[in-house]
Amino acid sequence: MAERRERAYSEGVAPGRPRLTVSEVQVGEILTRASGFLRAVSSHSLQPYRGCTFGRSLCGVGCYVRQSPWVTRGREWGTFLEVRTNAALAYLASCARERAWARRRGRFSIFLSSATDPFLPQESRYGVTRSVLEAMLDEPPDELILQTHGDRVIDAVALCAELAHRCDLRVHISIESDRDRLPGLPPPAASVAARLAAAGQLRAAGLKVVVTVAPLHPIADPEGFFARIAAVADAVVIDHFIVGDGSPDGSRTRRTRLPEAMAALDPSSLGLDYRDRMVACARTIMPGRVGVSAAGFAGVFA
Numbered sequence: 173m174a175e176r177r178e179r180a181y182s183e184g185v186a187p188g189r190p191r192l193t194v195s196e197v198q199v200g201e202i203l204t205r206a207s208g209f210l211r212a213v214s215s216h217s218l219q220p221y222r223g224c225t226f227g228r229s230l231c232g233v234g235c236y237v238r239q240s241p242w243v244t245r246g247r248e249w250g251t252f253l254e255v256r257t258n259a260a261l262a263y264l265a266s267c268a269r270e271r272a273w274a275r276r277r278g279r280f281s282i283f284l285s286s287a288t289d290p291f292l293p294q295e296s297r298y299g300v301t302r303s304v305l306e307a308m309l310d311e312p313p314d315e316l317i318l319q320t321h322g323d324r325v326i327d328a329v330a331l332c333a334e335l336a337h338r339c340d341l342r343v344h345i346s347i348e349s350d351r352d353r354l355p356g357l358p359p360p361a362a363s364v365a366a367r368l369a370a371a372g373q374l375r376a377a378g379l380k381v382v383v384t385v386a387p388l389h390p391i392a393d394p395e396g397f398f399a400r401i402a403a404v405a406d407a408v409v410i411d412h413f414i415v416g417d418g419s420p421d422g423s424r425t426r427r428t429r430l431p432e433a434m435a436a437l438d439p440s441s442l443g444l445d446y447r448d449r450m451v452a453c454a455r456t457i458m459p460g461r462v463g464v465s466a467a468g469f470a471g472v473f474a
């Protein structure tokens with residue numbers, strides 16, 4: 173992918189923490205044909221940014237993208253952000269070709285995003301995701317999955333509602349458990365309560381909302397947690413870091429601090445049978461509305 177760096181600057185952060193370097197870039201291609209586990213979910217992924225400023229929050233600890241040298245290029249995860257300022261134009265330039273390619277195999281389905289978050293704090297300044305969604309009003313995919321770890325997606329609720337008339341749109345909000353903190357790890361980008369509230373607002377606007385409990389963290393009160401999700405979402409997807417992190421045995425995540433923090437709360441949460449227990453619990457509370465791992469991300473619920 174050809175890129176041209178236009179300018180770079182640093183944003184201030186809290187004292188004692190690494191600075192955030194933000195750069196504006198132009199990309200040649202913005203649609204990536206899905207590979208790995210994503211192939212079971214969508215035909216393409218789309219990253220409006222390279223890097224993720226949620227990288228130093230809770231979800232960034234176990235984030236598998238932080239281990240991608242192609243993305244980080246040696247930089248510390250969460251300390252850089254490349255803003256793909258021409259993402260909407262790049263989308264419009266290639267969507268006819270990529271739609272034709274995808275439809276020879278199934279549907280033109282876009283996962284936005286798998287290696288960053290579409291609704292980072294910087295989105296309010298740059299509006300890259302917004303510009304892409306506006307471009308999709310003219311050239312909609314068949315299916316769009318908006319995946320976020322935060323609650324700022326509600327800033328785009330009207331645009332999403334409009335787009336939902338043009339394509340099959342699902343908003344995935346990741347809420348890993350009912351706990352805001354894991355021992356020794358940073359806080360989440362948005363509290364559990366804020367993300368549940370965002371899910372409720374999106375659903376009230378008529379959008380299809382899925383809470384993705386991914387990667388699954390130890391849940392303090394499973395029945396209560398799934399009941400809260402049932403009240404604000406159409407479905408829930410449960411995914412463990414084993415299998416879910418793209419490695420068959422969870423080895424990517426085992427290289428991070430996440431398993432140790434999970435074990436401090438509940439050692440049994442490190443096994444895949446913990447996921448199965450949570451799935452069974454969710455199914456008693458949300459029958460027909462529970463998905464598991466990649467199939468769940470693809471919209472298969474039972």
Ligand code: SF4
Nearest residue numbers: 224227231232235288
């Ligand atoms: S929002 Fe997604 S890409 Fe960003 S740090 Fe969290 S898990 Fe990684």
